Amino acid sequence: MTYYLGIDAGGSHCRARLVRSDGVVIGTGQGGAANARIGLDVLYDRLRDVCDQAVAQAGLGTDEVATIRAGMGIAGISRPGVRDALEGFAFPFASVAYETDAFIANLGAHGGRDGAILILGTGSIAQVRAKGRDFTIGGYGFPISDEGSGAALGLSAMRHALRALDGRTQATPLSRAVTQRFDHDTARAIAWMDAASPKDYGSFAPLVMDHAEADDAIARSIVEDAVQHIERFIETIFERGAERCALLGGLAPRMQPWLRARTVASLSPAAGDALDGALFLAGYRANGR
Structure with missing residues (x-):
């Protein structure tokens, strides 16, 4: 059995969802803000905390934890140096893939297919996947950007x-x-x-x-x-x-x-949420797709 862990780490909260390869949710976790702006040490602690919550809820042993493939969408990782720092984070998993929180939200909304999202929250940003390209529109930060937010x-x-x-x-x-x-x-x-x-x-x-x-x-x-x-x-x-x-x-x-x-x-309805996208990033495919 392989396990997949999705993390949605944003400016106001951090969530985790742990599933088996058959798609059954076996663990979840939740914590506070977990974006790159809070500092890398604090970010690591928040990520480990929600991961540990999900693993503890699932009751997985050390050998099972070592099979986990994780996907993490983290707000602010496009800032210079952050991705390199993330590669130094120690997680006891088989693999960890990192992307922005907007990227995983778009994956979840369209099941990994081409499509776009416009996020209207505290800030605003568009994430687009079209013809083999992934890119953002806006989202430069408040108060320069974040129009309509x-x-x-x-x-x-x-x-x-x-x-x-x-x-x-x-x-x-x-x-x-x-x-x-x-x-x-x-x-x-x-x-x-x-x-x-x-x-x-x-x-x-x-x-x-x-x-x-x-x-x-x-x-x-x-x-x-x-x-x-x-x-x-x-x-x-x-x-x-x-x-x-x-x-x-x-x-x-x-x-x-x-x-x-x-x-x-x-507009189209979203097929899934950011945690679905994080699981897709980790490699999980519903019904083997």
Whole structure:
């Protein structure tokens, strides 16, 4: 019996799924953020932790662990030097293959076939597999990139809210809800911004969507601007040769109703998730395919 281990290591969580060669899931694991930005030592510890959880749940012995073929999708491994460092990580497995988290998400969404995904979460990025090539579109990092993402919505909400406090624009329920977090104090808002991460800005995204759906003028303008970026993302994905595209990420379900009907009609449902893609990367093929 051969065993396959898939790891999805992203900016907010790290998940593991361990299966037998017949596809039966025998172990899982879950932990915190596990991207390259947290430091290589911490990243290794997080990866080992979720691996150990899955192996312990499965009850595998040392000899069985040595047959595991692992596939790991890790956010941020395209940064200079990270892939080389990963090759030095010690795992007691038969093999370990590494790719980005977007790469395994695309593999999972289309079962390894040609296709693309647009991920709308805290950030945004498109991953494409077309005619033997794998490449990304966007995803350069906040605030330069990540158009249409939760962080971008939050940044726009902060800008509008501070202008409303100044009196440069008309205050709305959204602007008041944002500045309420800082007791409507501009200095406190600026102090927060000095240390705010993309995830912090992304925490405002549900608030923006709630108010947009309630017809708040500022919220609607923010979402409509984001939609233009998302529409252009999807157009570019098909222009670059993708046969199909799936919309993924925590923000996707709330954004999809704002897209044009013809754009929604061009999208395909995802066949699987990122852990399915990680298992595919490891070498697992359902039904022997």
